[in-house]
Amino acid sequence: MKRIILTGGGTAGHVTPSLALLPGLKRAGYEVFYIGSKNGIEKDIMAGTGVPYYGISAGKLRRYLDLRNITDVFRVLRGFGEAARLVRELKPDAVFSNGGFVAAPVVAAAKMAKVKAAVHESDITPGLANRLSIPFADVVCVNFPETAARIRGGKAVLTGCPIRPELFGGSKKAGAELCAFHDTKPVLLAIGGSLGSVKINEALRASLGRLCADFNVAHVCGKNNAAQEIKARGYRQFEYVTGELPHLFAYADAVISRAGANTIFELLALQKPNLLIPLSKKASRGDQILNAESFRRQGFSAVLNEEELTPESLAEAAADLYVHREKYRRAMSACPVKNGAEEVLKVIKAL
Numbered sequence: 156m157k158r159i160i161l162t163g164g165g166t167a168g169h170v171t172p173s174l175a176l177l178p179g180l181k182r183a184g185y186e187v188f189y190i191g192s193k194n195g196i197e198k199d200i201m202a203g204t205g206v207p208y209y210g211i212s213a214g215k216l217r218r219y220l221d222l223r224n225i226t227d228v229f230r231v232l233r234g235f236g237e238a239a240r241l242v243r244e245l246k247p248d249a250v251f252s253n254g255g256f257v258a259a260p261v262v263a264a265a266k267m268a269k270v271k272a273a274v275h276e277s278d279i280t281p282g283l284a285n286r287l288s289i290p291f292a293d294v295v296c297v298n299f300p301e302t303a304a305r306i307r308g309g310k311a312v313l314t315g316c317p318i319r320p321e322l323f324g325g326s327k328k329a330g331a332e333l334c335a336f337h338d339t340k341p342v343l344l345a346i347g348g349s350l351g352s353v354k355i356n357e358a359l360r361a362s363l364g365r366l367c368a369d370f371n372v373a374h375v376c377g378k379n380n381a382a383q384e385i386k387a388r389g390y391r392q393f394e395y396v397t398g399e400l401p402h403l404f405a406y407a408d409a410v411i412s413r414a415g416a417n418t419i420f421e422l423l424a425l426q427k428p429n430l431l432i433p434l435s436k437k438a439s440r441g442d443q444i445l446n447a448e449s450f451r452r453q454g455f456s457a458v459l460n461e462e463e464l465t466p467e468s469l470a471e472a473a474a475d476l477y478v479h480r481e482k483y484r485r486a487m488s489a490c491p492v493k494n495g496a497e498e499v500l501k502v503i504k505a506l
Contacts, residue, residue: 159187168416359469360382369474
C-alpha cells in the first residue's frame with residue numbers, strides 16, 4: 156500500500172482541499188497521514204476523518220517587526236526536526252501540502268529525505284509560506300491560469316481546487332426546511348467565512364428592507380454575530396454551518412461571499428451566480444482582490460469592492476446579479492476546470 160502525508164494549517168482554507176482528496180486517495184489505496192500544528196484549527200478539522208494526526212511545532216514569519224519573529228524562528232527549526240523524524244518513520248511515497256507555515260518544514264523535510272512533494276497554491280499570488288515551500292517541491296498545483304506564470308522552473312500545473320464531495324449532495328428541500336421561509340421568492344445566501352464578516356453583516360442588515368422585497372435572505376453571519384433583535388420577514392440567520400452548508404447552497408439562487416479561493420471555486424463547481432466582496436488590502440495581503448478580479452474577468456462573478464460597500468450598493472449589486480444570473484451560469488458551465496480533485500490526484504499518482 157502506498158503512503159502519503161498531507162499537511163497544511165493555520166486556517167480552514169489550508170485544510171479543506173485535503174478533505175476533498177481523502178475519498179479519492181482511499182479509493183486509490185493510499186494510507187494517509189496528516190501533519191499539522193499541535194493545537195491549530197487543522198487538528199480539530201481532521202479529528203473526525205480517521206486519518207492519523209501528528210502535531211509539530213509551528214511558527215509564523217511576520218512581515219512586520221515583532222519580538223515573536225525571533226522566538227518563532229526557533230519554533231520553525233524545531234518543527235523541521237520533528238517533521239524530518241516523522242518523514243523517516245512514516246516512509247511516505249509522497250507529500251502533499253495545502254500551505255500555511257506548518258507545512259513548509261514538512262515539504263523541506265520531504266526534500267531532504269528524497270520524497271517527492273506537491274504544493275497546492277489556492278490564490279493567484281503565492282503566500283509567504285508557500286514561497287518558502289515551492290523551492291523544495293517537485294510540482295505546484297495552481298487554481299488560476301495567472302498563477303502559473305509566477306511559478307519558476309516549469310513546476311506549475313493548472314488543476315483547479317479540490318471540492319469536497321458532500322457539497323454536491325445538498326438537498327433543496329432540506330435547505331427550505333432549514334430556512335422555513337413563508338413564500339417562494341428567490342433565495343439569496345450571504346456567507347462571510349467561518350468567522351463571518353462584520354462589514355458584510357452590517358451592510359446586509361442595513362439593506363434588508365430593500366433586499367427582502369425581492370429575496371428571501373439566508374445569512375451565515377459567523378459565530379457570536381447573530382443579531383437577535385432583527386425580526387425581518389424573509390430573513391434567516393445562521394451563526395455557523397457545517398453539514399447544513401450543502402443544503403443551503405442547493406437552495407440558494409444567488410450567493411454573496413468573500414473571495415477566498417476555496418469558497419469561490421466551490422461556487423464555480425456548483426455554478427451558483429455570485430457577488431464577491433473581497434477583503435480589502437487594509438485587512439489582507441490583497442489576494443482576495445486578485446481572486447475576485449480573475450473570476451470577474453472570466454465571467455464567473457460580479458464584484459463589489461469593500462471600499463464601495465454600502466447598504467444601497469449591496470442591494471443594487473444583488474438585484475443586478477439576479478437579473479443576469481443566466482449569463483454567469485453559462486460562463487461557469489463552460490469552464491474546463493471546475494473540481495480539481497481528480498486533477499490533483501493525477502499529480503499525486505505521477506509523483
